[in-house]
Amino acid sequence: MSDPFFKPISGMELPRFAGVPTFMRLPLVPVGHDRFASVDIGIVGLPWDGGTSNRPGARHGPRQLRDASTMIRAEHPVTGLRPYEVANVADLGDVGPNPVDLHDTLERIEAYYLGLKAAGVRPLSAGGDHLCTLPVLRGLAKDAPLGLVHFDSHTDLFPAYFGGRALTHGNPFRVAVEEGLLDPKRCVQIGIRGTAYDSADRDFARANGIRIVTIEELFARGIPDVMAEAREILGRGATYCSYDIDFIDPAFAPGTGTPEVGGPNSFQALQVVRELSGLNIVAADLVEVSPPFDPSGGTAWMGVSVMFELLCVLVQAL
Numbered sequence: 001m002s003d004p005f006f007k008p009i010s011g012m013e014l015p016r017f018a019g020v021p022t023f024m025r026l027p028l029v030p031v032g033h034d035r036f037a038s039v040d041i042g043i044v045g046l047p048w049d050g051g052t053s054n055r056p057g058a059r060h061g062p063r064q065l066r067d068a069s070t071m072i073r074a075e076h077p078v079t080g081l082r083p084y085e086v087a088n089v090a091d092l093g094d095v096g097p098n099p100v101d102l103h104d105t106l107e108r109i110e111a112y113y114l115g116l117k118a119a120g121v122r123p124l125s126a127g128g129d130h131l132c133t134l135p136v137l138r139g140l141a142k143d144a145p146l147g148l149v150h151f152d153s154h155t156d157l158f159p160a161y162f163g164g165r166a167l168t169h170g171n172p173f174r175v176a177v178e179e180g181l182l183d184p185k186r187c188v189q190i191g192i193r194g195t196a197y198d199s200a201d202r203d204f205a206r207a208n209g210i211r212i213v214t215i216e217e218l219f220a221r222g223i224p225d226v227m228a229e230a231r232e233i234l235g236r237g238a239t240y241c242s243y244d245i246d247f248i249d250p251a252f253a254p255g256t257g258t259p260e261v262g263g264p265n266s267f268q269a270l271q272v273v274r275e276l277s278g279l280n281i282v283a284a285d286l287v288e289v290s291p292p293f294d295p296s297g298g299t300a301w302m303g304v305s306v307m308f309e310l311l312c313v314l315v316q317a318l
């Protein structure tokens with residue numbers, strides 16, 4: 001049973017358009033708060049997009065996601081799960097980035113997640129661009145590699161762009177595998193599509209045993225069949241779920257830096273997460289919502305709807 005302190009504000013008490021927005025209308029409990037030690041699952045904002053190679057703006061994601069998340073209610077529509085009655089969930093605030101120093105920012109995020117791991121808090125993170133996931137994994141997986149279920153239209157397994165060794169949102173998972181943070185035999189990437197310059201990312205996946213499910217295969221076999229295979233690959237081991245909003249068709253989520261057409265609709269976007277039920281998901285993120293490209297706010301609404309699904313999977317795995 002959860003502590004009543006961690007209940008979100010109900011729209012039956014204060015209308016959802018009123019009040020100061022926190023994630024899911026939960027209490028704000030930053031590290032150092034006197035209730036921090038009671039947090040089971042912490043929602044963290046990562047307002048940083050210094051790894052973006054094309055259209056930026058995801059640094060503004062957490063604030064817009066917080067605002068949109070005030071629309072989310074307390075009970076899951078299919079399973080009936082009421083996550084806030086099972087676990088102590090809080091908005092932990094943002095990790096403050098250094099917007100003009102990529103490596104300083106990566107160190108700040110890594111140190112923050114090392115602290116969460118030491119405190120036993122399971123994080124649900126809101127990006128920010130996809131490079132944010134690399135320092136999160138450095139903080140969580142130094143001692144034992146994690147499995148990965150990754151929804152994206154891109155593999156993010158590319159070699160450094162522009163030569164050299166630059167870290168970008170196109171290579172967090174390649175670097176994470178190279179650093180031993182992920183077990184490549186327990187990595188599944190789903191929804192991959194779009195034009196390419198070369199096959200270096202897929203060559204890396206093949207050489208390391210990473211399973212790639214293209215969008216063609218996902219639609220040909222159907223989501224339940226593909227997700228059954230994913231559950232088999234991931235097994236009972238600790239698993240990270242990383243969800244790039246560009247997994248979803250840009251008709252439903254246009255507010256992102258590198259959209260790719262021909263993707264899942266908004267129902268399928270939620271269905272894939274529901275299919276993670278029963279897995280040992282120990283942390284998750286939702287990244288790449290870029291408010292400057294989201295004038296309707298619909299992408300943020302899609303994003304927080306995915307975040308609620310991820311939260312329910314995290315609660316089930318406690």
Ligand code: MN
Nearest residue numbers: 153154244246
């Ligand atoms: Mn992507």
Ligand code: MN
Nearest residue numbers: 130152156244
């Ligand atoms: Mn990505």
